[in-house]
Amino acid sequence: MNFEIRNAKIVTARGNEAVNDYVLETFTANIHISNGCIVAIDEQIRGVDFFDASGLIALPGFVDPHTHIPFVGERSKEFIMRSKGIKYADILKAGGGIHSTVDDVRRASVDDLVNAGLKYLGWMLKNGVTSAECKSGYGLDFENEIKQLEAIKIISTLTSQNIVSTFLGAHAIPPKGEKAFFEDLKAMMKEIKEKNLAEFVDVFCDEGAFSVDFSREYLNFAKSLGFKLKAHADELTNNGFAKIASMLGATSVDHLAMCDESEINEMSKNKTIAVLLPLTSFYLKNKFAPAAKIINSGVPVALGSDFNPGSNTFYSPFLTIHLAVNYMGMTTAQAIVAHTLNAACAIGLGERVGSIEPGKRADILLLDVPSIDYIPYMPTNEIIRAIFLNGEFFENRNSLSGKNKK
Missing domain, CATH: 2.30.40.10 (Urease, subunit C, domain 1)
Incomplete structure (x- = not known):
């Protein structure tokens, strides 16, 4: 045509x-x-x-380089609890939090995940999002992580949006502990590589999530299998992992609300893309990433939504750009480039x-x-x-x- x-x-x-x-x-x-x-x-x-x-x-x-699609279920009660000042640790003890979504995803069929993912991607498309990254991370075992990735693969055939798949098996530590879980994750990654179910491997390294030593070893193993790397880092605390992920060759490090100057300098040296997620900071009433400082240090900045059922249910790139300009000190031009070309490059789509x-x-x-x-x-x-x-x-x-x- x-x-x-x-x-x-x-x-x-x-x-x-x-x-x-x-x-x-x-x-x-x-x-x-x-x-x-x-x-x-x-x-x-x-x-x-x-x-x-x-x-x-x-x-x-617009390109959204960080979403947690596909998921099922909802956590509106948890949102109200947070709005009243109840701590996330107490929400977890009450049966909420990420483990609530894990339970929902484990009960769901592939078709359930596909239908939910297409619904949310349709909402995004009405807001101008024509390409998006989708992550696993709500299965936390072999069967259900693979199920999420298989759903993403089907979704990519049913929408004209560009879809990039990321394996986030290291999203939350299961009861067996991170050391024992590592063996499961290795088996998952081998299966995922064999079936070509994901292009990137991601890890959540922060307080209450995976340790720096685990995350380094985990990304090194993923790299040895030929995966491209990403990392959630410095969202809640600073532990220096953004610097380590950059040194390992990560395409992007995401969140970065608590990043320090040494991490920014390392990312600048390695041309690691900083994926900033202001909607999550807004939703949780947390600190925003120091966008102006990151930009002035020569780090390419991308913007994404972090759309997920627990810590951010916003998905509009227009609201993201508003927050980037109004709360993070970015210019309109910087925000637009960050949500288009730089966001595309953060998920390997810059040539397309x-x-x-x-x-x-x-x-x-x-x-x-x-x-x-x-x-x-x-x-x-x-x-x-x-x-x-x-x-x-x-x-x-x-x-x-x-x-x-x-």
């Missing part, structure tokens, strides 16, 4: 690698699409079906998505806004006038604007 988006005010970063200059080029042109890909951007009119984007800003589709350029997928948002600064100012998906996913209309809201577009 050949298609054109005409007269679009294009706002995009460029390239296939994560950047720390956060430059957004802005220009008006026609975007020529063939078979789902951008083939040219120029002023020519080729006489094919078209969408008139006059007066609209074209952004690359994240910018509006020839050769990349035609994942494009058309926004009815006077400037990009309106995005954090008015953080709602109602500013979207059209979503193109792999060159096809996902949603066309042009009747709302009173403009004849096609």
Whole structure:
């Protein structure tokens, strides 16, 4: 199929690698699409079906590099308990917390997980998220971790969104303890590699989660099997693991609310991407990551949601950008690059998505806004006038604007 988006005010970063200059080029042109890909951007009119984007800003589709999809069940009672000041440790003792979701996932079928995952990804797509990472981590045993990853693989065939799979078996320590659990995790990783069920391996290294020594050995084993590496680090406390993960070659280290200067410097040296998750800080009323300090040190920053049933049920990139600008000191341009090109690179998709350029997928948002600064100012998906996913209309809201577009 050949298609054109005409007269679009294009706002995009460029390239296939994560950047720390956060430059957004802005220009008006026609975007020529063939078979789902951008083939040219120029002023020519080729006489094919078209969408008139006059007066609209074209952004690359948002990329969410950190979600905990798929999961089932809900923890609204826990949310209310937290809102009243009840500590998470007490919630765990009462049968809530992550182990509640683990119980739900263990009872669920693959179809249950697929249906729930597609529902949540559909919600995200209506907010302009055209690519996303999905994690396991709510099984915590061989059968159920594999089940989650198999569900992700099926989901990737049922949606046109780009889906990247991550194994997070080391998400919470089961009763047998981390040392005994390591043997189980090794067996899982071998099976996952054999069945090609995940591209990345992740670990949660923090207070109440896995230790630094365990996490180092765990990522080293994953690396020996050929997995790309990620890490949850410095969300609740600082233990220095962000530095270690960076030295091990992790593609990204995520959270980083409590990171220190030595970790930031190591990440800068290794070009490790910092995936910052302000929605979680907001949801939990915790400290925000020092985004400006990280950026000024030359670390490429990406933004994600951390959408999950326990510590953050927000998923809007518009709200993420608002928080990044209003609470973390980022500029609008930095936040947009962080949620598009840098986020794509954080999950290995930089060559395919994240910018509006020839050769990349035609994942494009058309926004009815006077400037990009309106995005954090008015953080709602109602500013979207059209979503193109792999060159096809996902949603066309042009009747709302009173403009004849096609």
